Amino acid sequence: MHCCRVMGGATTSAPPSAGSDSGSNMLWFYxxxxxxxxxxxxxxxxxxxxxxxxxAALHIFGKIYRAKAGAGL
Incomplete structure (x- = not known):
């Protein structure tokens, strides 16, 4: 079985708490x-x-195509 390896080897830290001002935003995981x-x-x-x-365009084109194909019968 193939095992995936984490690149970089850096350890991840816990997300900052909601009350801390140091780097606390929604995008901390980037x-x-x-x-x-x-x-x-x-x-x-x-x-x-x-x-x-x-x-939406595919739906519109499909309805137009079906209407034209049905009118020829």
Missing amino acids: TDDAPGLKISPTVVLIMTLCFIAFV
Whole structure:
């Protein structure tokens, strides 16, 4: 069985408590040692809105195609 290895070897610390002022924000878990894709929340929002618009366009095109295909019968 293949075992995954943590890159960097740095230890993780506990999240800061809600009352502390040193670095307490919602994005404390974004660190340089964290593996994976690092994208900003703005990019995620834009990608989400584009996906919703694409799905809505597919629904509209599907209804138009079905209406034209049904009218030819």
